[in-house]
Amino acid sequence: MHRLLTNPLRTCGGVLFCMTTIHSATWGQQFTPNYDEAAVAAYKLPDPLVNQTGLSVTDPADWQQRRGEILGLFQEHVYGVAPDPVPVHATVVSTNNDAVDGKAIRREIDLTLENEGKSLTLSLLLYTPAGATQPVPCFLGLNFHGNHTLETDPSIRLPNTWVRSQPGGITEDHRATDAGRGTRSKSWPVDLIVDQGYALATVYYGDIDPDFDDGFENGIHGLFQHWAKSIELNQRWGSIAGWAYGLSRVLDYLQTDPLVDGQRVAVVGHSRLGKTALWAGATDPRFKLVISNNSGSGGAALSRRVFGETVGRINTSFPHWFNQQFKRYNKQEGDLPVDQHQLIALIAPRAVYVASATEDRWADPRGEFLACVHADPVYRLLGTNGLGGAVPPNELPPPDRPIAQGTIGYHLRTGPHALTQFDWLQYLRFAQDRL
Ligand code: GTR
Numbered sequence: 001m002h003r004l005l006t007n008p009l010r011t012c013g014g015v016l017f018c019m020t021t022i023h024s025a026t027w028g029q030q031f032t033p034n035y036d037e038a039a040v041a042a043y044k045l046p047d048p049l050v051n052q053t054g055l056s057v058t059d060p061a062d063w064q065q066r067r068g069e070i071l072g073l074f075q076e077h078v079y080g081v082a083p084d085p086v087p088v089h090a091t092v093v094s095t096n097n098d099a100v101d102g103k104a105i106r107r108e109i110d111l112t113l114e115n116e117g118k119s120l121t122l123s124l125l126l127y128t129p130a131g132a133t134q135p136v137p138c139f140l141g142l143n144f145h146g147n148h149t150l151e152t153d154p155s156i157r158l159p160n161t162w163v164r165s166q167p168g169g170i171t172e173d174h175r176a177t178d179a180g181r182g183t184r185s186k187s188w189p190v191d192l193i194v195d196q197g198y199a200l201a202t203v204y205y206g207d208i209d210p211d212f213d214d215g216f217e218n219g220i221h222g223l224f225q226h227w228a229k230s231i232e233l234n235q236r237w238g239s240i241a242g243w244a245y246g247l248s249r250v251l252d253y254l255q256t257d258p259l260v261d262g263q264r265v266a267v268v269g270h271s272r273l274g275k276t277a278l279w280a281g282a283t284d285p286r287f288k289l290v291i292s293n294n295s296g297s298g299g300a301a302l303s304r305r306v307f308g309e310t311v312g313r314i315n316t317s318f319p320h321w322f323n324q325q326f327k328r329y330n331k332q333e334g335d336l337p338v339d340q341h342q343l344i345a346l347i348a349p350r351a352v353y354v355a356s357a358t359e360d361r362w363a364d365p366r367g368e369f370l371a372c373v374h375a376d377p378v379y380r381l382l383g384t385n386g387l388g389g390a391v392p393p394n395e396l397p398p399p400d401r402p403i404a405q406g407t408i409g410y411h412l413r414t415g416p417h418a419l420t421q422f423d424w425l426q427y428l429r430f431a432q433d434r435l
Contacts, residue, residue: 031316033308035361043304046338048345048378060382063348071282071346073338078298079279080237080323082245083224086115088252093123094155103130104194108147108157111203111253115223122207123147123157124250128259129194135257137264137288137435138199139427140250142243142273145176145184146204152182162210162218187270187419196428198435199260201250205273208246209239213320220246234325240298241323243273244280251286264288264435268427270419271363272321275299282346289351289435291427293419296363298322300354300371302340303333307364311336340367341374344408348375349382351434353409353427358399360417369396372408379407402426407434 034040048070049057057066075081089112099106109124125147129136143149145166146159158176165171170180193200205211209219220242221228228236237245247267255262266289269277274295281290292300297309298321312330315322329336344352354372356365373394376386386392388406397403400422402411409430413422 031310031313033310033313033362034306035308037307037366040305040307043302043334045302045304045341045374046336048342048375049381057381063378063382067346070338070342074279074282074343074346076235076323077325077329077337078322079241079244079326081231081235082237082241082283083115083227085248085252086113086223088113088249090253090256093157096153096155097130099127099153100151100191100194103191104128105130105259109253111250113220113223113249116226118223120208120220120223122203122246122250123159124201124203124253125150125156126199126201126257126260127190127194128199129197132197132259135259135261136197136199137266137431138201138254138260138262139193139266139268139291139431140201140247140254141268141270142205142208142247142276143184143188143202144205144270144273145170145180146206147202148176148178148181149184150182150188150190150202151185154178154181156181159204159207161204161206162212163204163206164211186421189421189424192421192424193428198428198431201254201260201265203246203250205243205246205276209242211239211272211320213318216320235323238322238326239318239320240272240276240279243276244283247276247280248284248286251284255286262286266291266427266431266435268293270294271296271417272299272318275321278343278347281350281352282343285350287350289353289431290347291353291355292368293355293423294357294360294363294417295354296360296368298340299363299368300340300344301364301367302371302374303329303336304339305364305367305370306333307367308362309364339371339374341371344371344375345378348378349384349407351407351409351430353404353430355411355413355423355426357413357415357417359415363417365412366396369410369412372410376408402430404430 091110093108096106104127111122267287268291270293274292376392379386384407399414
């Protein structure tokens with residue numbers, strides 16, 4: 001039987017959409033999220049510093065072995081196993097030396113991946129500061145609706161792949177239209193970023209994998225169909241692992257770009273792309289800074305709190321994001337061999353920033369903060385100061401008061417689920433001596 005799942009109105013990549021149109025044959029009943037802190041049942045988190053044989057990790061030298069265990073558990077039980085890197089062939093398609101009011105050089109670069117007789121091209125939009133005299137550090141993030149949504153400039157190419165339907169004529173039959181130009185510029189303050197001496201690199205996420213459940217034939221999964229058969233069915237990679245793999249291939253290219261310092265790349269993402277940024281940062285230690293904006297369930301939020309969006313709910317609405325195995329934990333969060341604080345711990349000792357928003361209860365701000373708190377001991381073991389201070393704070397900070405003294409940053413912004421200028425200002429400040 002198919003039932004309607006009710007859910008709040010929420011924004012995806014900054015645009016309101018209604019999530020009441022999702023049907024489920026498996027969930028079986030209406031889903032009512034818990035938003036009552038008093039109703040969060042007691043839970044016990046797996047300790048990132050106790051290995052699977054029960055031994056405590058007290059020496060930084062032992063962390064690599066424990067890290068390998070945790071990474072393996074996330075691959076097996078949550079995101080799935082991704083293939084080894086394939087080469088990236090880059091072709092510069094356009095260069096504008098006078099972009100963003102003369103502040104930036106803007107290039108469109110096609111990155112083509114080939115495997116199993118198929119190919120996939122990602123269109124990279126890359127801004128570098130106009131006056132830079134040496135390679136600059138870079139923020140890399142996937143965008144939700146196409147590169148053309150960052151600016152109104154009509155010369156930026158529209159994506160030629162599937163896009164999510166949007167109101168207002170900015171899409172037609174899942175194709176992007178000119179009406180979408182510049183509609184996401186607020187989420188991508190290019191001038192602010194290049195003014196502070198950083199590059200900005202972005203790719204439309206649907207170039208890597210269109211965001212719908214097609215049995216993993218299209219997008220990046222299509223290039224690895226034979227390979228995937230070598231992986232146990234339950235552990236095959238979902239879309240988040242696919243998008244993260246794409247981010248790593250973009251990083252492969254950025255490490256060869258003469259205008260970018262490829263050793264100083266931050267990966268940033270909002271919402272499902274925040275989950276993706278965390279997984280990319282966990283799987284690819286070349287990312288120097290990892291930024292999760294409102295990533296919520298399957299991202300920075302602790303699954304065991306069962307607050308807002310739950311494992312069962314996300315697996316029902318988005319069955320293609322995670323691996324099959326993750327569905328075993330629907331309503332069984334306590335059985336998960338990992339929880340999301342360990343995802344943050346996988347990034348240690350590199351810098352990480354997690355941001356929540358007051359109105360984004362669906363993503364469980366407190367659960368996102370607590371994941372940072374519980375990752376803190378790993379950061380401290382590895383010689384960094386974690387969330388900062390002699391002992392980590394354990395109370396959710398007041399809105400708009402970032403915790404940004406340590407290697408783990410956190411803020412709770414006033415307002416809705418979105419990537420805003422306030423968020424970017426914190427990331428730019430945090431990056432100053434960490435990227
Ligand atoms: C929601 C989903 C969230 C979040 C969000 C987004 O529908 O429940 O986990 O990922 O989409 O990506 O905008």
